Amino acid sequence: MCRLSNNLTGLFNLLTLLLSIPILITSIWLTKQSSTQCETWLQKPIIILSIFLIILSLCGFIGSCCGATWLLWLYLFVMYLLIVITFAFTVFVFVVTNKGAGEVVSNRGYKEYRLGDYSNWLQKRVNENETWERIRSCIQSGKLCEKFQTQFGNDTVQQFYQENLSALQSGCCKPSNDCNFTYHSPTVWNKTEGVVHSNPDCNVWDNDPNVLCFNCQSCKAGLLQNLKTDWKKVSIINIIFLIFLVIVYSIGCCAFRNNRARGWK
Structure with a gap:
């Protein structure tokens, strides 16, 4: 598994990078076409998320495939923070949407x-x-x-x-x-x-x-009722995403150990 970890980490981040670029381009184009401030406001988080994923994917890809251990360390550190934030947000959503019904x-x-x-x-x-x-x-x-x-x-x-x-x-x-x-x-x-x-x-x-x-x-x-319904759906997606992040993080840790074993910096 550890021998494949660098390739798997690189492949995952390459796919994420290839998906993030068209999402970013489309979001920017939609912002330019927006007829109301509301539509522009809704597009901004997608643009920010796309840029974040592009930078993170580049760190993971270069770090795992080109032997840049420091970039892989940065990638794993950000992934760890992402896991913590996703877990905290999921718990928060369950707490604040627990009350209220028609x-x-x-x-x-x-x-x-x-x-x-x-x-x-x-x-x-x-x-x-x-x-x-x-x-x-x-x-x-x-x-x-x-x-x-x-x-x-x-x-x-x-x-x-x-x-x-x-x-x-x-x-x-x-x-x-x-x-x-x-x-x-x-x-x-x-x-x-x-x-x-x-x-x-x-x-x-x-x-x-x-x-x-x-x-x-x-x-x-x-x-708030609409928000509660939507956030409940998001919570389910977050749990699946959290499991996925933990798996990717574990593979990335394996790749990091491989880099250290090979003496890459």
Whole structure:
């Protein structure tokens, strides 16, 4: 195994390098083509990750195949940090996404979402004004509620109540069920004058297509529900990735010992 370790480490890093280059080029091209700041913001992490993988792959490839032991040592050190960070992030995701779920409402096909049901850390993030302004801009630029209105615009009130809405649709594009507003269309609801609502979202709701419930706590909760679902999927991928990293790291350690045994520096 140790005799093959240098070749295996070199091959793995060559493949990673060949995959990272087109990803980097595509990400840069998409950033140039982006029509909104939101799209550009989403592309930046991919660009940074691609550059990181290219540099790391070069260190591993040169270190294992060209006898540059110091580069292989640097590669293994970064790999070790990556393993620790991936493990810590996976644990963190499980902790912060443990709380929170949609609330089933009687005679409704959709669920309602409450911000207070989610972890304090997630609540704090979406309650930061600058962060929420950016997120809200992304949701609006994606025309979430325009598509929502088009999709369910012909529904009667009873038909609408039986629809299986997404967390964002339920939280951002319609008022809370607590408000008891009169249905006119999926994004137009008539308020009852003089009624005091216990749910503050009822006072925030506006039929203006640019306002709706984008400033509601339920909209933030809908986003967190989406985030929770996505992060749970990421956690499973992270566990597989972590196992893969440990295997590659072990092979790299073998290659490092080979280099030292051959007297390479």
